[in-house]
Amino acid sequence: xxxxxxxxxxxxxxxxxxxxxxxxxxxxxxxxxxxxxxxxxxxxxxxxxxxxxxxxxxxxxxxxxxxxxxxxxxxxxxxxxxxxxxxxxxxxxxxxxxxxxxxxxxxxxxxxxxxxxxxxxxxxxxxxxxxxxxxxxxxxxxxxxxxxxxxxxxxxxxxxxxxxxxxxxxxxxxxxxxxxxxxxxxxxxxxxxxxxxxxxxxxxxxxxxxxxxxxxxxxxxxxxxxxxxxxxxxxxxxxxxxxxxxxxxxxxxxxxxxxxxxxxxxxx
Numbered sequence: 001x002x003x004x005x006x007x008x009x010x011x012x013x014x015x016x017x018x019x020x021x022x023x024x025x026x027x028x029x030x031x032x033x034x035x036x037x038x039x040x041x042x043x044x045x046x047x048x049x050x051x052x053x054x055x056x057x058x059x060x061x062x063x064x065x066x067x068x069x070x071x072x073x074x075x076x077x078x079x080x081x082x083x084x085x086x087x088x089x090x091x092x093x094x095x096x097x098x099x100x101x102x103x104x105x106x107x108x109x110x111x112x113x114x115x116x117x118x119x120x121x122x123x124x125x126x127x128x129x130x131x132x133x134x135x136x137x138x139x140x141x142x143x144x145x146x147x148x149x150x151x152x153x154x155x156x157x158x159x160x161x162x163x164x165x166x167x168x169x170x171x172x173x174x175x176x177x178x179x180x181x182x183x184x185x186x187x188x189x190x191x192x193x194x195x196x197x198x199x200x201x202x203x204x205x206x207x208x209x210x211x212x213x214x215x216x217x218x219x220x221x222x223x224x225x226x227x228x229x230x231x232x233x234x235x236x237x238x239x240x241x242x243x244x245x246x247x248x249x250x251x252x253x254x255x256x257x258x259x260x261x262x263x264x265x266x267x268x
Contacts, residue, residue, distance in 0.1 A: 025081055028077055028080040028081060028086065028087050028088050029073075029077065029087070029088050029090075030049070030087050030088060030089050030090065033087075038087070038134075041087065042136070045085050046085050046086065046087055047085060047135070047136055047137040047138065048085060048086040048087070048138040048139075048140065048262065049086065049087045049088070049089055049131050049138070049139055049140070050076045050080055050086060050087070050088045050140050050141075050142060050262075051089045051124070051127060051128070051131075051139060051140065051141045051142070052072035052088065052091045052142050052144070053072060053091070053095060053124075053141060053144065053145070053148070053152060054066075054068035054069035054070075054071070054072040054073070054093050054095070054145065055068040055069070055093065055095040055144065055145040055148070056068070056069065056093050056094070056095075056097075056111070056112060056113040057097050057106040057109075057111075057112045057113075057145070058110070058111055058112050058233045059200070059201040059205065060201030060228055060232055060233040060234040061218070061221070061225070061228060061232050061233070062201070062206065062217055062218045062219075062221055062222040062225070062228075062239065063205070063206060063209055063216060063218075064216045065111040066093070066216070067205075067209055067216060068144040068145045069091045069093045069144075070212060071208065071209065071212050072091050072142065072144040073088070073091050074212045074213065075142070075144075075176075075212070075251065075254055075255060075258075076088045076091075076142060078251075078255050079142070079176075079255055079258045079259055079262070082255065082259045083259060083263065083266075085266075086262070087136075089127065089131070092123065092124070092127070093113075094113055094119075094120075094123075095114075095115060095120055095145065095147070095148045096114060096115060096116065096117050096120050096147065096148050096151065097112050097114035098112070098114055099114070100114060105147070106233075109233055117148075117151055120148060120151060120152075120155075121151065121155050124141065124152065124155045124156070124159070125155060125158075125159055128156075128159045128170050129159075132163065136168070137167060137168050137169065138168070138170075138171065138262070138265050138266060139159070139168070139169070139170045139171070140170075140173050140262050140265070141153075141156050141170070141172050141173065142173045142176045142177075142258060143172070143176070143177055144176075144177070146177060146181075149174075149177055152172055153172035153174065156170045156171055157170075157172070169265060171261075171262075171265055173258050173262060174261070175257035175258060175260070175261050176254055176257060176258040176261070179253045179254055179257045180204065180208075180250055180253075180254065181199075183253055184204065184249065184250040184253050184254075185197050185204060187249055187250075187253075188203065188204060188246065188249075191246075193241065193246075195237070195238065196237050196238040196239070196240075196241055197236070197237045198234065198235050198238075199235045199236050199237070200233075200235035200236070201228070201233060201234040201235065202234060202235070202236055202237030202238065202239050203237050203239050203241055203242050203246070204237070204250065206222070206239040206242035206247075207242040207243055207244070207246040207247035207250065208247045208250050208251060209247065210242055210243060210244040210247050211244045211245075211246075211247025211248045211250070211251050212247070214244060217242075222239060222240055222242070223240060225240065227240065
């Protein structure tokens with residue numbers, strides 16, 4: 001335990017030194033580091049990388065279409081900082097969102113971008129292999145959107161199987177997503193908000209976005225609007241009572257659940 005903490009502290013010191021900043025929190029986003037900084041971080045013990053998977057889709061009239069991408073990036077960064085020996089890959093923003101001909105699911109709304117399941121599968125596998133050959137030992141996928149979660153987890157399992165004997169592991173961090181429809185929704189219901197909880201662009205979804213980046217929510221329009229429906233792209237519930245304070249409850253749950261699951265992979 002002491003050795004693992006020492007390595008994590010050493011790696012933090014390396015990243016702080018390399019990026020030329022005296023900030024207490026090191027830079028964990030791969031895209032903001034140079035290749036030499038990444039090399040030295042790997043040598044210092046940064047052997048885990050989180051691959052945040054978002055998605056570009058409609059989320060009703062009051063949340064911007066990049067919701068999943070912004071949330072996945074912010075939460076992956078928080079998770080990485082808590083783990084202490086982890087970097088964060090660029091967000092995967094292009095995911096299966098429905099058919100384009102005919103237009104189905106979220107593709108029925110402007111702003112949504114969809115790729116085929118085969119393209120998605122190939123993208124995840126290629127990204128993971130890129131990280132493995134560089135020296136990362138754990139590639140952890142976190143998915144912010146339920147529509148592709150089963151496919152993502154299936155692909156992660158296939159990657160992990162193909163890496164047997166290499167010392168590297170790929171994993172789908174399931175609890176990052178399932179805690180929202182589980183413990184978080186339960187917490188909202190216990191506050192008497194059961195009628196406002198739905199499945200998409202609802203009170204839960206909007207509150208989480210307000211907690212991460214309120215600029216992504218059209219708050220004034222939301223507060224003055226009639227209750228939106230499925231025609232508006234809101235599935236169940238009522239987002240009008242959403243607050244950042246309610247969202248922080250879910251954010252904390254997501255980060256805690258993911259940290260625990262990834263730590264178990266790091267220290268089996």
